[in-house]
Amino acid sequence: MNKVEVEVELEGQAVATTVEAASSTVESIAEAIRNAVDISEPFYLFEKGSEKELTDIGNRTAICVVAHRCKKVEVSVQFEHDTKPREFSPAARLYDVVNWAVGKKGFNLDKTARAKANLMLSSDDKQPLEKDTPVGRYTAAGTCSAAFILTLKDFTNG
Amino acid sequence: MGDPGDCGPDRRTLEGDLSSIGFRAGEEEGRWQLLRYEFPDLFVAIFGRSEDGSQILRQEFHIECSGYPDPGPFVERWDEESKSRPPAPKEGTPGFIDAMKDWSPNSPIHGGIYRAWQRYAAEHNNWRAKRPEEAWNANRKLTFVMEKLYELVSDQACWLADQAPAPANSM
Secondary structure (H helix, E strand, O other): OOOEEEEEEEOOOOOOEEEEEOOOOHHHHHHHHHHHOOOOOOOEEEEOOOOOEOOOOOOOOEEEEEEEOOOOEEEEEEEOOEEEEEEEOOOOEHHHHHHHHHOOOOOOOOHHHHHHOEEEOOOOOOOOOOOOOEHHHHOOOOOOEEEEEEEOOOOOOO | OOOHHHOOHHHHHHHHHHOOHHHHHHHHHOOEEEEEEEOOEEEEEEEEEOOOOOOEEEEEEEEEOOOOOOOOOEEEEEEOOOOEOOOOOOOOOHHHHHHOOOOOOOOOOOOOOOOOOOHHHHHHHHHHHHOOOOOOOOOOOHHHHHHHHHHHHHHHHHHHHHHOOOOOOOO
């Protein structure tokens, strides 16, 4: 069985922790995480970017995962005077949320507007959120929900 | 890769990043592939995906890493078969076309990918200060650039998927 190097983002911690699992099974990865960090509550494991819970990863030797108390996060995105909800896994990237929000099932924006789309937590924020970060990083304390504002403020280099 | 003892600090840092969990995970996920490495030059393929996975787009890039991590990497369009920079694309999302365009910080230098995280573009119109969350800094890892390239190519993959004709209804 091959050892697996795991980079794990835990709920509430923006800086990832690195652990080594003895094998590629989910149980082995979860055990390595529990042994490395002081975490007693049950958590769900997802590969970063995936909507599905982590399963056996075969002959992989490196993986980035998200460990979160929530199995699903109720995401709401506000754009102008409208708000739309959708469930995402805690490991979904904000890039995926933006893609949904600008698409036909979201606010159905034109291609020029799409190019400017970013997410923010507050309209007072000076900078948008990094699109590579997982949804689970932004859940409100004690909940399985996260709220974002879709902005088309032109951050390009005009 | 060479004996770390023969390397300067830029090469050691870069090769540490190439061995990192994040970079290797991206390779194993099939999101990118290291085609060729001859320090300070990396040649990579990015495999962007549309939202439903129906469209996978391969795009190659050259990443030049002298002095890594400061200054940040220079990144340009690339075609590994001809070992040259291909023409800028003319069709696609506004963001993809803008990022992949030909431009120059100082003629005749080619400016590379026009995004705040790329070496020359960061200094253009003070973009680094305007977009710190997008800009390269010496604490970043190479995976940061790879993720930005993946987003860029995936945007174009989404656009291509939207252009594809809808399947004919079957009776």
